[in-house]
Amino acid sequence: MELKVPEVGESIFEAEIGQWHKKDGETVHKDDLLCELETDKISLEMNAEADGVLRIKAQTGETVKIGAVIGEIEEGPEKPGKAGKAGKADKAEKPEKPEKAEKAEKPGKTEKPDKLPPVEKPSPEPSPPPAPPRAAADNRETGPAPAPPQDTGRTTRETMSPLRRRIAERLLAARQQTAMLTTFNEADLTRVIALRKKHGADFEKKHGVKLGFMSFFVKAATEALRQFPDVNARLDGDDIVYQHFYDIGVAIGGEKGLVVPVLRNTDRLHFNDIEQQISAFATKVKENKLALADLEGGTFTISNGGTYGSLLSTPILNPPQSAVLGMHAIQQRPVVIDDEIVARPMMYLALSYDHRIIDGRQAVTFLKRIKELVEEPEEMLLEL
Template sequence: MATEIRVPTLGESVAEATIARWMKNVGDAIAADEPIVELETDKVSIEVPAPASGTLDEIVVKEGDTVEVGALLGMIAERQAAGKSKPETNQSAAEASGGSQNQEATMAGGKIVEVNVPSAGESVTEAQVGEIYKKVGDAVKTDEALLELETDKAAQEVMSPVDGVIKELVVASGDEVQVGALLLRIEEGASAGAAKPAEKPAAEKPAEAEKPAKAAESSRPPAPSAQKLMTEQGVKAGDVSGSGKEGQVLKGDVLAAMERGAPSSPAETPKVARPASPAEDEVREERVKMTRLRQTIARRLKDAQANAAMLTTFNEVDMTAVMDLRKKYKDLFEKKHGVKLGFMGFFTKAVTHALKEIPAVNAEIDGTDIIYKNFCHIGVAVGTDRGLVVPVVRDADRMSIAEVEKEIGRLGLAARDGKLSMADMQGGTFTISNGGVYGSLMSTPILNAPQSGILGMHKIQERPMVVGGQIVIRPMMYLALSYDHRIVDGKEAVTFLVRIKDVLEDPERLVLDL
């Protein structure tokens, strides 16, 4: 009986990969979960583990070929009695299977438990070590936070799997680590003072510190797709820093180098490096490396500006009706639902109401196709001390205002505590950004790609308004809708914003679906 080897899911936005290298030849014996082939995407290299034990019977695609998710890579035949088997690799197998939370080893003096980088989602393969809460010799309890890891999308705490004492710290704050990599060792059952602190061995310093800075110094040649792109764009190997294993240059590294200013053709001149600061200023400067989350935010915002035909239209809304409604029912609302009645519930429902009428604002472009979303997953931008994150209220159009407020409260608390999951931040179809909480009176929000619309809320400001021929003081708010003009016409954008204004100034429309 033969077992198929297929391309695994590579992440939400990754649909294809390149065969970097086969680690086995036809006829070789393999063990279940042993790395058998390495795939390279735009972002990372992935080792595909064998789905079963046996003998590699057939290789369907060769090195350098591009394959899609789910494509057949090869076949494994049942192992013959005389077949030879290679021992399963430790680190690679752990990484290929998603990274284990901890591994145990028996050493002199008691059981040593290894704590590794846990899996942070199918599209996340590396993280940066943030704050380390414990030091060597500290006692820890089961489920006590040991350190913080920060990925491109969120921060998460790594908990202790056992009671014991920190025996060894293998990483330091700021280190880049792969899923499955060793973080620290704990002596299980030991008490504080009983464990002798172990120095971090030189051989176990983070690979990042030893990784060659330039592609030319790497022990492995650039990945096939990276080499092809470098040749096409005239990018020199010395201009690209490799992030793959052993410093290998990946396609994503080349794209990043091009974005930083590496020449896109031999005739082009690289961008001029930042000039050195005067000596009297340099001593008063502080250089801090951007966190992975901040780097991702910067890249995504820049990509949104570069790829979308972004335009912003404005309107203003009289908040009198909503504020009167809140004042009248806030105590009863909180007593019944256990959550305060805020403005976000009204705005979220107003947005879902308008999206049903103007579906283009709830759509996205995929190549030459437009994908219309017949559901409303509303992203709510939340500012944290680590940067801006956008958790998603899923199926907000099916929720009541109370349910929306509860979900926004849960997501906001998780964002502030750094406990948002990948599922909390994926799949949004439209985003709301409330700069008004910081006092912003007007802004032009940037699209949250690939979405085609984002609503900016602002500070409520009392202003003189003409109502029925009379000048009255009203609590007014400017609204801004940034949209992708490739898919949303000006008429649709203006109509969308007017519908939100109409609903907020006359909330009964939400009840009557008008």
């Protein structure tokens, strides 16, 4: 059975073999993980479709075309390998048994003169070794000492994976091909935290998933995008393309880099739908099972650096999208409310946007609207 690189999507034509998890000649069983493939958009795994012996035809690090054969599984009982052949060779080259040698040397029998080994004449003195070898030896002793081995442990060099190269290219393009600007605000999350504390256990019991912060921001962003259509638009040459749907990408960090799976039609999703889909995406990222369809499209992106402790950042655009929202860590900070200084759980918000299509006034009021919605979550829940 041939192992062929599977088709991933219309825009992917090749893949790189990231790692083989089984060795050449190893016995594998159906559904065993054989290898990882990396493309410029996603990583995927290849599993065995039958029991048999693995024969590898493409090595780790090789770039292969979609549909190429990278190995095969020999089904059925294992055939005798090199070990069997070696056994036959050993048998053929087996030395004579010692008994025969002993029989040839029975006492009392004298070998004929023509079978006796020649006797070497004793030489009066050993002849001196030839000069050239001695000179070479002297040169080895008196010549320059070899250079000490370099300390190669101080640095290592690795080729970037296709996914990492693609991420680097897209980030650089976002900087070079857009007029990116960032505006900031902060939100008081007192009421969101109170809602989660009051209803979190019942929510998880009913829906099987925790009520996180992301669902509040997805709902707030969806409502703000509805009110500010320019933020949901994109540029196509000299045209502005207004998108009358809301597909929001949620940035999730994985071992091989940041990926942005997309929540589709967020205006139709309830809080539990959002949390369940995000949880499913996180599992796929962890298990390296994201499909290309999970990543395609998107009209807006939300990135939460707060999960890593980031207090403030300027998120980079995800072209062709025109804006990205950055969430950050929640901290108790002193704020003035009704002329009194009180401690409140505050989060800095950052909106990076393409100034070619979004004016500063629109960006500021858009972010302010998100702030208002998360500070008054009842308005979203009641769809006011």
